[in-house]
Amino acid sequence: MPEPVIASVGASPIGRTDLPGRDLFSIALAEAFDGLPDPAELVEAVYVGNQSESYEHQIMHGTLLAEWAGLRHVPAERVEGCAAAGALALRHAVKDVRNGDHEAVLACGVEKMTSAGTSGATDALSAAFDRAIEQRSGVTAPSQYALLAQRYLHETDATERDLAEIAVKNHANAARNPRAQFPKEIDVDTVLESNPVASPLKLYDCAPVGDGAAAVLVTSAELAEDLGRPQVRVAGSGASANNIAVAERDMTDIAGARIAAETAYEEAGIDADAVDIAEVHDAFTVCEALLAEAAGFAPSEMGYQSYLDPAKRADGWTDVRLSPSGGLKARGHPIGATGLLQALEAYEQLTGAAGDRAVEGADTALLLNEGGVADAVTVGHVLTTAEGAR
Amino acid sequence: MTDLDASDPRTLPGFFDALAEGELLGGVCADCGQVLLPPRPACYACGSRAVDVEPQSPGGTIFSYTEVHAAPPAFAADAPYTVAVVELADGGRLLGRVDADYADVAIGDPVELTVQEPTAEQREAALDYEADWPVHRFELR
Numbered sequence: 001m002p003e004p005v006i007a008s009v010g011a012s013p014i015g016r017t018d019l020p021g022r023d024l025f026s027i028a029l030a031e032a033f034d035g036l037p038d039p040a041e042l043v044e045a046v047y048v049g050n051q052s053e054s055y056e057h058q059i060m061h062g063t064l065l066a067e068w069a070g071l072r073h074v075p076a077e078r079v080e081g082c083a084a085a086g087a088l089a090l091r092h093a094v095k096d097v098r099n100g101d102h103e104a105v106l107a108c109g110v111e112k113m114t115s116a117g118t119s120g121a122t123d124a125l126s127a128a129f130d131r132a133i134e135q136r137s138g139v140t141a142p143s144q145y146a147l148l149a150q151r152y153l154h155e156t157d158a159t160e161r162d163l164a165e166i167a168v169k170n171h172a173n174a175a176r177n178p179r180a181q182f183p184k185e186i187d188v189d190t191v192l193e194s195n196p197v198a199s200p201l202k203l204y205d206c207a208p209v210g211d212g213a214a215a216v217l218v219t220s221a222e223l224a225e226d227l228g229r230p231q232v233r234v235a236g237s238g239a240s241a242n243n244i245a246v247a248e249r250d251m252t253d254i255a256g257a258r259i260a261a262e263t264a265y266e267e268a269g270i271d272a273d274a275v276d277i278a279e280v281h282d283a284f285t286v287c288e289a290l291l292a293e294a295a296g297f298a299p300s301e302m303g304y305q306s307y308l309d310p311a312k313r314a315d316g317w318t319d320v321r322l323s324p325s326g327g328l329k330a331r332g333h334p335i336g337a338t339g340l341l342q343a344l345e346a347y348e349q350l351t352g353a354a355g356d357r358a359v360e361g362a363d364t365a366l367l368l369n370e371g372g373v374a375d376a377v378t379v380g381h382v383l384t385t386a387e388g389a390r
Numbered sequence: 391m392t393d394l395d396a397s398d399p400r401t402l403p404g405f406f407d408a409l410a411e412g413e414l415l416g417g418v419c420a421d422c423g424q425v426l427l428p429p430r431p432a433c434y435a436c437g438s439r440a441v442d443v444e445p446q447s448p449g450g451t452i453f454s455y456t457e458v459h460a461a462p463p464a465f466a467a468d469a470p471y472t473v474a475v476v477e478l479a480d481g482g483r484l485l486g487r488v489d490a491d492y493a494d495v496a497i498g499d500p501v502e503l504t505v506q507e508p509t510a511e512q513r514e515a516a517l518d519y520e521a522d523w524p525v526h527r528f529e530l531r
């Protein structure tokens with residue numbers, strides 16, 4: 001079977017922009033194809049991660065973005081899974097290459113979240129909740145995650161200050177990431193004193209609303225070699241749905257994410273402790289704690305120590321570095337693009353292109369991208385340049 | 391299941407018709423006992439499609455809770471308000487509004503499900519087929 005690799009990446013600026021989604025995509029695509037033949041000479045299929053048609057009153061993103069890339073008469077489709085749409089697009093591209101269906105597939109993602117203000121984004125995101133019970137009870141994305149956070153704080157020794165420290169750590173990482181929406185350091189009091197959004201979560205516990213696009217070129221290893229591109233192998237991919245309603249899940253064992261990660265590890269032939277860096281779905285600070293446990297990096301109830309230096313964490317923690325990009329919290333979270341921005345960070349880290357945020361010696365990364373509330377759907381990928389890993 | 395119609399409580403119209411009469415119906419898996427709220431054709435815990443429909447006790451306890459500050463448009467006039475996940479006495483878990491201030495709620499507090507007509511704002515935000523569906527809430531006991 002051909003071995004799928006990431007051969008190139010690109011992204012638009014992230015945050016509040018004056019450009020519609022298709023134009024953000026054009027920027028991301030131009031970066032990804034800088035120094036490569038035109039997309040029409042390489043790309044055989046397109047998958048687009050996109051959360052909601054309500055931001056731009058536009059569906060048909062497969063057709064639209066293929067056209068804007070100069071591609072015609074290729075299979076092209078939008079992939080939907082709320083905030084996991086980007087990683088789902090990547091997963092489809094990887095499978096197509098691995099199956100030998102295509103030699104080069106474009107996985108991209110785009111979201112124009114700022115088009116209708118905060119209330120527009122709140123409304124668009126609420127469509128990811130169960131309509132019958134959850135939406136009709138007036139919940140919001142922050143309040144859904146606050147239910148997880150409240151329960152996590154109840155069951156563990158974690159405090160609101162610990163969650164705040166996760167935000168502080170991710171802002172510190174973003175301060176060294178030129179792509180970040182908020183490349184600035186903050187202190188823990190800034191988080192703790194920020195406005196309550198959905199108690200116990202405060203404004204600085206929450207990833208921002210923003211626009212953005214990302215493009216990831218997945219090819220066979222052979223084609224990437226021919227193109228002379230640094231390549232990162234996609235050694236494992238896993239995905240798992242869980243109940244749509246938060247109430248019906250285990251709210252502190254994020255089982256869908258655990259299964260997605262374990263499936264990706266198994267496919268890659270590695271254990272959690274082989275992972276050097278992880279881009280996890282920290283849409284809210286508590287997610288990083290929960291996902292550190294689900295990914296097998298931290299013992300149960302200890303995930304909140306993700307902000308500590310590896311040497312200071314509890315026994316049983318691996319030495320993984322979480323969210324070196326700054327995570328969703330500070331790098332930014334343009335929903336449909338997020339899973340591909342995670343892949344972009346891992347590609348740059350593993351190919352020596354991460355500048356002064358490079359994690360020394362890193363050769364293996366886990367990506368965990370979630371959609372809906374927490375693990376309503378989770379997609380996990382293992383990316384590696386290590387010899388030996390599959 | 392081929393005879394499923396809108397009077398069947400395993401459909402949403404059937405579930406909400408019963409709720410409007412004050413009866414909370416749950417699916418109960420005949421194979422593993424999992425309670426499913428609302429009822430549905432298959433059990434998420436074990437995959438069985440042998441799901442019975444049984445009345446559920448309205449009593450329960452707070453499992454987790456929060457306060458919504460920035461509310462969706464249809465609920466903006468009520469903000470801030472309390473929302474909780476409630477563990478019902480018969481084992482199911484259900485999310486809903488709580489008629490109490492956030493500061494007065496704690497995990498483990500006993501609550502009881504009540505059923506209300508949709509408000510004018512909720513009717514405004516409803517899809518055609520949802521317009522008469524009641525809305526459940528929880529009261530502290």
Ligand SMILES: [Zn+2]
Pocket residue numbers: 419420421422423424433434435436437438
């Ligand atoms: Zn069952």
